[in-house]
Amino acid sequence: MTQATGSKAPAIDHSVQILDLLTASAYPLTLSEICEATGISPASGHRIINAMLSHQLIARDPARKKAYCIGSKIFQISSSIYSKQSLIAFFHPIAEILKNEIHKTIFLSIPVGDQAVVVSKVESSLSQAWNIFTGQTIPLQQSAAGKAILAMQSGHFRDNLTHNLQCSHTELTELQDDLQRAQRLGYAVSHGETDSEISCIAAPVLNLRNEPVAAISAAISGAHLNPQDARDYSKKLIQAARQLSARIV
Structure with missing residues (x-):
C-alpha cells in the first residue's frame, strides 16, 4: 500500500x-x-x-x-454529514430535467475547505462516461464547480485562498479574471480539470444569505468549450441552480 x-x-x-x-x-x-x-x-x-x-x-x-x-x-x-446535505434529494429531480434538456451528465458539488467535492450525479445515456465520480475532490480553483463557488465567496475568503496557492503571477491573474467573469455571468467554465478532452460548465447554488453552498455542473466533450456553446448551456444550468437555491431554507 x-x-x-x-x-x-x-x-x-x-x-x-x-x-x-x-x-x-x-x-x-x-x-x-x-x-x-x-x-x-x-x-x-x-x-x-x-x-x-x-x-x-x-x-x-x-x-x-x-x-x-x-x-x-x-x-x-x-x-450526520449526509443528513445535512438535504439538497441532494432536491437535486435529483432538477438534474433529471436538466439532463434531458442538454443531454449531458449533471453533477452536484459542495465546497469543503479549499476543495470541491462531487456529492451526487445524474448520468445521461447519451453522454460519454467521464472520469468524474461521486466522492471526487478537486481544488476549488481548478474546477468549474469550484470557480462558480469561489466567485460568490467573500473577497476575504478568495484572498486567503489565493494567498496560499503556489502558482505564478500569470496563473493567479488568470484565476482572478476567471472569478470576475464567473461572478458577472453567473457561471464558470474549466477545461481539462479531470481529462484533457473534457470541458465543464457550472453555476452556483446559493442560500438565503446569497452564500454559495454548492454548484451544479455539466461535463461536455471537447478540450475547449467555445463562448457561444457556453452561453447556450449556461441558460439551462443557471435556471437549474436557481431552482435548487430556492429549495434551501
Missing part, C-alpha cells in the same frame, strides 16, 4: 492509512496484516489501534479473531 504523505502528526497519518485500508478491504484485518500493508511498526500500530478503538473509529470484528473493521463513529459522522 502506498505510504501517506508525511506530516508533523504521524499518528494522524497512520490513523488515516488504517481507515483507508479497512475501508478498501473486503474483510476485517488483524494488526499484523494492517502493519504489513501500511508499513507501520507493530508497536506504533498497537498504540494507534487501541486509541482508535477507544474513539470507536474502528471496532473488533466478532467473525474473525483479533481482526478489526470500520467502527460505529465513522458511520455516525457519515450519517
Whole structure:
C-alpha cells in the first residue's frame, strides 16, 4: 500500500492509512496484516489501534479473531454529514430535467475547505462516461464547480485562498479574471480539470444569505468549450441552480 504523505502528526497519518485500508478491504484485518500493508511498526500500530478503538473509529470484528473493521463513529459522522446535505434529494429531480434538456451528465458539488467535492450525479445515456465520480475532490480553483463557488465567496475568503496557492503571477491573474467573469455571468467554465478532452460548465447554488453552498455542473466533450456553446448551456444550468437555491431554507 502506498505510504501517506508525511506530516508533523504521524499518528494522524497512520490513523488515516488504517481507515483507508479497512475501508478498501473486503474483510476485517488483524494488526499484523494492517502493519504489513501500511508499513507501520507493530508497536506504533498497537498504540494507534487501541486509541482508535477507544474513539470507536474502528471496532473488533466478532467473525474473525483479533481482526478489526470500520467502527460505529465513522458511520455516525457519515450519517450526520449526509443528513445535512438535504439538497441532494432536491437535486435529483432538477438534474433529471436538466439532463434531458442538454443531454449531458449533471453533477452536484459542495465546497469543503479549499476543495470541491462531487456529492451526487445524474448520468445521461447519451453522454460519454467521464472520469468524474461521486466522492471526487478537486481544488476549488481548478474546477468549474469550484470557480462558480469561489466567485460568490467573500473577497476575504478568495484572498486567503489565493494567498496560499503556489502558482505564478500569470496563473493567479488568470484565476482572478476567471472569478470576475464567473461572478458577472453567473457561471464558470474549466477545461481539462479531470481529462484533457473534457470541458465543464457550472453555476452556483446559493442560500438565503446569497452564500454559495454548492454548484451544479455539466461535463461536455471537447478540450475547449467555445463562448457561444457556453452561453447556450449556461441558460439551462443557471435556471437549474436557481431552482435548487430556492429549495434551501
